[in-house]
Amino acid sequence: MTGPARGQARVRAAFDAARRDDRAAFLPYLTGGWPDREAFLRHARTLLRHADLLEVGLPFSDPLGDGPTIQRSSEEALRAGVRTAHVLDQVRELRSETDTPIVIMTYANPIVCYAHGGERGFVRDLAAAGADGAILPDLPPEEAGDLIEASREHDLATVFLAAPTSTEARMRTVTEASRGFVYAVSVTGVTGMRDAASDAVPDLVRRLRATSDLPVVVGFGVGNAATASPVAAVADGVAVGSAVIRRIAEGGDLEALAAEIAGACRR
Amino acid sequence: MFPTPDVRGRFGRFGGRYVPETLIPALDELAAAFDEATADEAFQARLDETLRTFVGRPSLLTLAENLTERSGGARIWLKREDLNHTGAHKINNTVGQVLLAKRMGKTRIIAETGAGQHGVATATACARFDLPCVVYMGEEDVRRQSLNVFRMRLLGAEVRPVASGTRTLKDATNEAIRDWVTNVHDTFYVIGSVVGPDPYPRIVRDLQSVIGFETMDQLEERTGRRVPDAVVACVGGGSNAIGIFAPFAYLPEGERPRLIGVEAAGRGLDSGAHAAPVAVGKTGVLHGAFMHLLSDEDGQITPAHSVSAGLDYPGVGPEHSYLFESGRAEYVSVTDREALDAFGLLSRTEGIVPALESSHAIAYATELASTMPRDAELVVNLSGRGDKDVSEVQRLLDEEAA
Ligand SMILES: Cc1ncc(COP(=O)(O)O)c(C=O)c1O
Numbered sequence: 001m002t003g004p005a006r007g008q009a010r011v012r013a014a015f016d017a018a019r020r021d022d023r024a025a026f027l028p029y030l031t032g033g034w035p036d037r038e039a040f041l042r043h044a045r046t047l048l049r050h051a052d053l054l055e056v057g058l059p060f061s062d063p064l065g066d067g068p069t070i071q072r073s074s075e076e077a078l079r080a081g082v083r084t085a086h087v088l089d090q091v092r093e094l095r096s097e098t099d100t101p102i103v104i105m106t107y108a109n110p111i112v113c114y115a116h117g118g119e120r121g122f123v124r125d126l127a128a129a130g131a132d133g134a135i136l137p138d139l140p141p142e143e144a145g146d147l148i149e150a151s152r153e154h155d156l157a158t159v160f161l162a163a164p165t166s167t168e169a170r171m172r173t174v175t176e177a178s179r180g181f182v183y184a185v186s187v188t189g190v191t192g193m194r195d196a197a198s199d200a201v202p203d204l205v206r207r208l209r210a211t212s213d214l215p216v217v218v219g220f221g222v223g224n225a226a227t228a229s230p231v232a233a234v235a236d237g238v239a240v241g242s243a244v245i246r247r248i249a250e251g252g253d254l255e256a257l258a259a260e261i262a263g264a265c266r267r
Numbered sequence: 268m269f270p271t272p273d274v275r276g277r278f279g280r281f282g283g284r285y286v287p288e289t290l291i292p293a294l295d296e297l298a299a300a301f302d303e304a305t306a307d308e309a310f311q312a313r314l315d316e317t318l319r320t321f322v323g324r325p326s327l328l329t330l331a332e333n334l335t336e337r338s339g340g341a342r343i344w345l346k347r348e349d350l351n352h353t354g355a356h357k358i359n360n361t362v363g364q365v366l367l368a369k370r371m372g373k374t375r376i377i378a379e380t381g382a383g384q385h386g387v388a389t390a391t392a393c394a395r396f397d398l399p400c401v402v403y404m405g406e407e408d409v410r411r412q413s414l415n416v417f418r419m420r421l422l423g424a425e426v427r428p429v430a431s432g433t434r435t436l437k438d439a440t441n442e443a444i445r446d447w448v449t450n451v452h453d454t455f456y457v458i459g460s461v462v463g464p465d466p467y468p469r470i471v472r473d474l475q476s477v478i479g480f481e482t483m484d485q486l487e488e489r490t491g492r493r494v495p496d497a498v499v500a501c502v503g504g505g506s507n508a509i510g511i512f513a514p515f516a517y518l519p520e521g522e523r524p525r526l527i528g529v530e531a532a533g534r535g536l537d538s539g540a541h542a543a544p545v546a547v548g549k550t551g552v553l554h555g556a557f558m559h560l561l562s563d564e565d566g567q568i569t570p571a572h573s574v575s576a577g578l579d580y581p582g583v584g585p586e587h588s589y590l591f592e593s594g595r596a597e598y599v600s601v602t603d604r605e606a607l608d609a610f611g612l613l614s615r616t617e618g619i620v621p622a623l624e625s626s627h628a629i630a631y632a633t634e635l636a637s638t639m640p641r642d643a644e645l646v647v648n649l650s651g652r653g654d655k656d657v658s659e660v661q662r663l664l665d666e667e668a669a
Contacts, residue, residue, distance in 0.1 A: 062554075140286070140291060
C-alpha cells in the first residue's frame with residue numbers, strides 16, 4: 001500500500017491486494033463489544049491476522065435482517081451495556097494497531113437517532129474513529145441521502161446490498177450508490193449458516209459485474225471452507241458472520257476457523 | 268383515494284421503505300397489485316360482499332345517551348367496531364389483505380400479533396378463504412393471551428412463539444419480516460396496523476377507512492350533518508384511528524372536525540412505562556418506516572407499556588406522525604387507571620363492555636364532551652369489545668382490593 005490510504009481508498013486497496021494474490025478477500029464479522037470489551041478486542045486481533053477487511057457490528061435492539069446467532073450476540077451485547085460510543089472507541093483502538101479496513105455494520109435507527117448529529121454526525125465520528133465505511137442492511141439507497149452525502153464528504157465507503165430478487169434496475173441503483181464494494185446477499189433470507197453454498201451466487205455475481213466495476217462481496221450463509229470456496233471462485237470477497245459468532249459462543253478455536261476460510265478464499 | 272403518500276411512500280417526512288433489499292421488489296409488486304385491485308370493480312364487489320355478509324358491516328352508530336347525559340356536553344356517538352365478527356376493527360383489514368393475497372396468487376399467509384386480536388382476525392380470514400396461516404407472537408404474549416392462542420389454533424393457524432428481544436409485539440413483527448424475507452416468493456405478509464414499509468400504511472388505511480365513510484353516512488342520516496365536531500380514537504399502531512380519521516383528515520381547514528388520537532400513557536408519561544411515542548416526540552426508524560417511536564439515546568428501541576396489550580407498541584404509523592406535525596390531528600394520552608375507569612363506566616352506563624384499547628378513547632371523549640356545547644357531535648371509535656379483557660381487569664381489580 002502506498003501512502004496512508006484511508007476510507008474507501010483503503011477498502012479498494014484491500015480488494016486490489018487480494019486480487020493480485022489470486023484470492024477472494026475474507027471479510028469476517030464481529031459484534032461490537034461482545035462478549036465483552038477485552039474479548040472483543042482479542043477476537044478482533046485473531047481475525048485481523050487472516051482478514052482483508054473486518055466488519056464490526058454496532059448492536060441494535062431489533063435486528064430484522066439477522067438470524068438467531070447474530071441476534072443473540074446483539075442482545076447480549078446490549079444487555080451488557082454496550083453503547084454506540086463504546087463501539088466507536090473499540091474501532092479507534094483497533095485502528096491504532098492495524099491498517100486493515102474496518103467497516104461498521106448496523107441498522108438505520110442507531111444512526112438516524114445518533115445523539116451527536118444523526119446520520120451526518122455518525123459518519124463524521126465514524127471517520128474520526130478510523131472506520132472506513134458502513135453497511136446498513138435496512139437502508140436502501142433511496143433512504144440513505146444523508147449517509148451518502150456525509151460519506152462522500154469524508155471519503156468513506158458506502159456499501160449497499162443486492163439480493164437474488166433484485167431487478168437490473170435495482171442493481172443499478174444499488175451499485176451507483178455503493179463505494180468500496182457492493183454486498184450480494186446470497187439467499188433470500190436473514191444471516192445465518194447454511195449447509196451448502198447457494199446456487200444463486202454465480203448468476204447474482206455475474207449480473208452485478210455487468211452493472212458495475214465495484215468488487216462484489218458475497219455474504220449470508222457462508223461459514224466454512226466448503227461453503228466459502230465456490231463463492232471465492234466467482235466473487236471478490238467472502239463475508240462470514242454467524243459462523244464466527246457461533247465459534248466464539250461455543251468457545252471453539254476462532255484462529256482455526258479464520259485460517260480455514262482464509263485458505264478457502266485462495267483460488 | 269386520499270392525497271398521501273408521495274411516490275416514495277412518504278407522508279411529509281414520515282414513512283418510506285427501510286427494509287432489506289430482498290423485499291423491495293415484493294413491495295413494488297404489492298403496491299401495484301393493490302392499486303390494480305382498488306381499480307377493479309369485481310375485487311371491490313367481492314370485498315364489499317365479504318364485509319357485509321361475513322364481517323357484519325355496516326357496524327352501528329350508537330348514541331351513548333346516558334354517557335352524554337352524564338358529561339353534560341356534546342352528544343357522544345359510538346362507532347361500533349366491537350360488533351364486527353371477531354370483536355374488533357382488525358378484521359376489516361385482514362379480509363382485504365387476504366383477498367389481495369389470493370388475487371396475487373400467494374399461497375401462504377404470515378402475520379404478527381401482540382394481544383392476539385390481529386392474529387385471530389388473520390386466522391379467521393385465512394380459514395374463510397382457505398389459505399395456510401402462520402402467526403408470530405412473542406413468548407411473553409403467548410403466556411399472557413393463552414385464550415387467543417387457542418382461538419388461532421382452533422381456526423387452523425400455526426402460532427410460532429418468538430423468544431427474541433422483549434418477547435412481545437415488536438419482536439413478533441421482526442420475526443414476521445424475517446419470515447417474509449426468506450419466503451417472499453410465495454408468502455403474503457398481512458400486517459396488522461398502519462405501520463411497516465410503504466405501501467402497507469396506505470393499504471391498511473384504505474381498508475380501514477370504511478369505518479370513517481360509514482360514520483359520515485350514518486351521522487348524516489341521524490343528524491343531517493356529515494361531519495361531526497370531533498372524532499376520538501385510541502392509537503396503538505394507529506389503524507382504527509386512521510380508519511375513522513381518513514375521510515375527514517384531508518378536508519379543508521374550517522370543514523375539518525377535531526381529530527384526536529389517544530395514546531396509552533400507561534403508568535404515566537413520566538414513569539417511562541407507557542406507549543405514547545407522539546407525546547414523547549422522538550422520531551426514528553422501526554419496522555421499515557420513519558415515524559415517532561420510543562428509543563433511547565443510542566437509537567435502541569425501548570419497551571412500551573400499557574394495560575391494554577393492543578396499544579403496547581413502541582411506534583405509531585407514519586401517517587399519524589404526519590397528521591400530528593401538520594396539525595391536522597391532535598394526540599393526547601390516557602393512563603392505565605383512567606382507561607380502567609372508563610372500561611367500568613361504559614359497561615355500567617351503556618351496557619357495552621369496551622376493549623381496554625377503546626377504553627382509552629372513551630376516557631378522553633367523556634372528558635372532552637363535557638367541555639363542548641350540547642348541540643355538538645362527538646364520535647368515538649369503539650374499536651373492539653372487552654370480552655377478551657374481562658379476566659385481566661378482574662385480576663387487576665382483585666389485586667387493587669387486596
Ligand atoms: C380493540 C383494539 N383496538 C385498538 C387496537 C390498537 O391497534 P390500532 O392502533 O392499529 O387500531 C387493537 C390492537 O390489537 C385492538 O385489538
